[in-house]
Each structure stands twice: as C-alpha cells, then as structure tokens.
Amino acid sequence: MREDSGTAQDRRSELRADCGQCFGLCCVALPFTRSTDFAIDKAAGKPCPNLEADSRCAIHTQLRQKGFTGCTVYDCFGAGQKVSQVTFGGQDWHSGSRERARQMFDVFPVVRRLHELLWYLNEALTLPAARPVHADVRRALDKTERLTRQTPEELGELDVDAHRQEINVLLLQTSELVRAGAGRGKKKDRRGADLMGARLKGADLRGASLRGAYLIAADLTGADLRGADLIGADLRDTDLTDADLTGAFFLTQPQLNAARGSAGTRLPESVTRPGRWVDQR
Incomplete structure (x- = not known):
C-alpha cells in the first residue's frame, strides 16, 4: 500500500x-x-x-x-x-x-x-x-x-x-x-463513533473509517485494522495487543503512545512501537 x-x-x-x-x-x-x-x-x-x-x-x-x-x-x-x-x-x-x-x-x-x-x-x-x-x-x-x-x-x-x-x-x-482497495466487501464507516469501552476483540475493521472515533479503553485485541483510516481517533488506553495495523494510515505517534499494545502488535512503518508495550501485561 x-x-x-x-x-x-x-x-x-x-x-x-x-x-x-x-x-x-x-x-x-x-x-x-x-x-x-x-x-x-x-x-x-x-x-x-x-x-x-x-x-x-x-x-x-x-x-x-x-x-x-x-x-x-x-x-x-x-x-x-x-x-x-x-x-x-x-x-x-x-x-x-x-x-x-x-x-x-x-x-x-x-x-x-x-x-x-x-x-x-x-x-x-x-x-x-x-x-x-x-x-x-x-x-x-x-x-x-x-x-x-x-x-x-x-x-x-x-x-x-x-x-x-x-x-x-x-x-x-x-x-x-x-x-477502496483495502480488503473485500463494504467498508465500515465509524466516523466519530462512540466506541468507548467497546468489545471489538478480533474484529474485522479492514478499510474502515475510524476518523475521530472514540475508542477510549476499547478492546481491539487481535483486531484487523489493515488499511483503516485512524485520523483523529482517540486511542487512549485502547488495547491493541496483537492487533494488525499494517497499512493503517493517518495514525500518529501520540495516538499510539496513548494506547496499550504488545510486541505482537503489527504497525505501519511511519510510527514506532512504544517501549513500554514490550513489558506490558
């Protein structure tokens, strides 16, 4: 991509x-x-x-x-x-x-x-x-x-x-x-959605629009976020453990720093894995 x-x-x-x-x-x-x-x-x-x-x-x-x-x-x-x-x-x-x-x-x-x-x-x-x-x-x-x-x-x-x-x-x-080129099927539009604390473990969010979505403390463990638009999404305390964000775009380092994740979280090249993720349990 x-x-x-x-x-x-x-x-x-x-x-x-x-x-x-x-x-x-x-x-x-x-x-x-x-x-x-x-x-x-x-x-x-x-x-x-x-x-x-x-x-x-x-x-x-x-x-x-x-x-x-x-x-x-x-x-x-x-x-x-x-x-x-x-x-x-x-x-x-x-x-x-x-x-x-x-x-x-x-x-x-x-x-x-x-x-x-x-x-x-x-x-x-x-x-x-x-x-x-x-x-x-x-x-x-x-x-x-x-x-x-x-x-x-x-x-x-x-x-x-x-x-x-x-x-x-x-x-x-x-x-x-x-x-339009990410994954198959209809792309989910979650722009500005209130997903605070949502249970989205393993969710298929390929190519989804999560622009400005409130994902505070949401569980996105193992979720597929390939090709998702994350501009302005609130990722404070969002659990991205083992999630796949390969090809996710408009994701910034501050957003990632505010989230939780693991060594198994797959990230786009534009951001770096927070050091504390490796030790998080």
Whole structure:
C-alpha cells in the first residue's frame, strides 16, 4: 500500500520533535489540569516546575511514575524547534521581553497544528492509491509549509481552522481512494463513533473509517485494522495487543503512545512501537 517516496519520507523526518533545539515550549506555553494525566494544575504561559534552566525536564525518565502521563503521549510534530529556531531565530523566551515570550507561547500551538497537517499531507504522498490527488496534495503541502514560515504577527492572525477545513477535503479524498482497495466487501464507516469501552476483540475493521472515533479503553485485541483510516481517533488506553495495523494510515505517534499494545502488535512503518508495550501485561 505504501509508495517508496524518498522526498515525502525526508520531509516527514523534519516533523519529529527535536527537544534539544527547542526552548521547552510545550512545558511552558500549554496549560494542564490536575487529572490522571497530570499531577498538578498549570496555567498557559507558566513554566512547569519540572522544567530546568537548560529547557530539559528534570523527571523525563520518571514522568509516568510522577503522574505526568500526559507528557509521555504528547508530540509537537517538530513545531517546537521550528518556532524556536526559525520563527524566532534562536532567541529564547527566557532572555527576551515579556511580549516576545507571549508571542512565542501564542504562536507555538498554531505551528503545531500546521505541522500535524504537514504530517498527514506527507503521508498521503506515500500512498499509491491516492495518486489521483497527489498533485493537489503537493500544492497544499507547499502552501502549509509556507504558512509555518510566516512572521509571529502573521501566524498570530492565521485562521488555522479555515486552512484545516481546506486540507481536510484532500485528506477525505485520500481516505476514500486508499480504503477502496483495502480488503473485500463494504467498508465500515465509524466516523466519530462512540466506541468507548467497546468489545471489538478480533474484529474485522479492514478499510474502515475510524476518523475521530472514540475508542477510549476499547478492546481491539487481535483486531484487523489493515488499511483503516485512524485520523483523529482517540486511542487512549485502547488495547491493541496483537492487533494488525499494517497499512493503517493517518495514525500518529501520540495516538499510539496513548494506547496499550504488545510486541505482537503489527504497525505501519511511519510510527514506532512504544517501549513500554514490550513489558506490558
């Protein structure tokens, strides 16, 4: 199902977080609330107490044990280093004015959303079945990349929702083309479905649309998800033990990090197996 597209793969590698080139923006710009995901409350724009002066996390290797599971499933898609090194030219929020710091914190989530769209668009170019829309996808990708390189002022005024709707038309077309060739029979449409806690052990979900589906704590042990569209699916605590996600597309690392799985879970090449899966029982 995948196309060996070196260009797309190379561009997608730039959408992986490089914390060493970032000023800890996710640890400052974003708010979080005391819950099962976070041990404390933190307001947007306030540094996490675990953030050290060199922008490193003091409890990085103990996040789950310390009650910061939410941090382990978050991914900025490379927006952190883009904002830090490109948008603001390597000038951090520590040493500048309050206005610059505020701008950085406002711009970061905007660029993060754009980078997530870039991830999907790059993936679409690796899918041979989507060739009929590849030219449009390339144009959308180039436009989105240009948007990420705007000034802080321009990014602050950008209507990301409107741009996302424009991109979503292409992603839906891509999904329909790819799923049409996945498996046999009528493809299941579970877009936005409430499948929280659903018992789907061994289910045949080949070529299914699970766009935006709520699969929180669902049992997908041994399920066949080959060629399924997983864009926006909520996989928090979803059991993917021994499931087959070969050829599943629009699946991101944050989604996978939030799920449970095993060494026997088969995954697409675009994501990596969370290390904790091997030891999970």
